[in-house]
Amino acid sequence: MSSPIFARIQSSRTADDIVGQIETLILEGVLRVGDRLPGERDLSVQFDVSRPILRNALKLLETKGLLVTRHGGGTFVADVIGEVFSKPMMDLISSHRKAAADYLEYRREIESVAAEYAARRATEDDRLMLHRIMTAMEEAYKANDFKREAELDVELHNAIGECAHNIILLHTLRSCYRLLADDVFYNRTVIYGFPGAREKLLDQHKAIFAAIINSNPTAARAAVGQHIDFIEQAQSEAARSSAWQNVSRLRRNQRESERG
Missing domain, CATH: 1.10.10.10 (Winged helix-like DNA-binding domain superfamily/Winged helix DNA-binding domain)
Structure with missing residues (x-):
């Protein structure tokens, strides 16, 4: 330390x-x-x-x-947070699409509260911490460092939970973000690879950050909602694109086998 x-x-x-x-x-x-x-x-x-x-x-x-x-x-x-779900339950929910939708629904609500509280309660030290993370996120974006961007994504959301200054909310969010860090419900690498997604995600994080820095709880709530809406859209389109690719591959294989 x-x-x-x-x-x-x-x-x-x-x-x-x-x-x-x-x-x-x-x-x-x-x-x-x-x-x-x-x-x-x-x-x-x-x-x-x-x-x-x-x-x-x-x-x-x-x-x-x-x-x-x-x-x-x-x-x-020690690991005072622990696993949110047991390994068998994690395997079960990760294989069901509804679980991912429910996870994002949960995040929309709990992160909206956290961002609103942070906008009301963030101290000068909190703002300095958020500035540091946001600067690092912009640098990772410019360097095309996907891995670092993903790490800072989780770090920023965790930091907002800390700025909310609510103990129960803090530890609930930390449990939630373990699932985010482990890509349990969706693969962020796929979303980052989506056309224009990285720029949009950076802009959304900037909007959440600015609302908190400017002590605007209404804007903070709205920015979180837009962020989660975009993730839902990108996830859905990525899944659809993957399905198209699978079908195309099967068609090609079938035609090649017929010609053979």
Whole structure:
């Protein structure tokens, strides 16, 4: 971590004080899944507590399932979000087209709320974070870096969830975006390859970003709706194009077999 996020324990300097501070950081999304905590010596200095007290606190947090210690590798925030669905259920829903439609319907509603809240509540630090992500997204677009664009797509939506400053919404969205990052319901690579799609997606992300930066909740909601509408359209047209290609291939194979 580049700068300290842990505050000096002011009162009794007990393990419970440290536990409470780290729990809050995890709950508020400051500490994310997989984040590595500073080493024991640095952490004890930041908290201004003895190392035995710190070890006790970390042990308590590990017992609660909030931290994991890797032998020789340090202490990390545990996967407190977990999988949204079990593997059998994931396999089941990924093979049904209605699930993809339902997923986008769910995203439209929950992201609209997140964007509206973000437009109302984003702090100056939040705006700086969004600026950084948006700049990186524009650079990835110019460099034709599809993979980086896809990563920043997820990062931007996650960041908007953080700017909404609602704990339940934050963690619900993080679960939702795991499915997005894994391309469970649709293949973003196919959508990015659709004519003009990358430019349109960038413009839509810019519109959401601008509405939040300008503290316009109505525009933020509308921009999210347009974004999801476009994804639905692109996904549908990509599926139709794929079906056409399959039929064309079968026709060609049949004619070639007849000539043979």
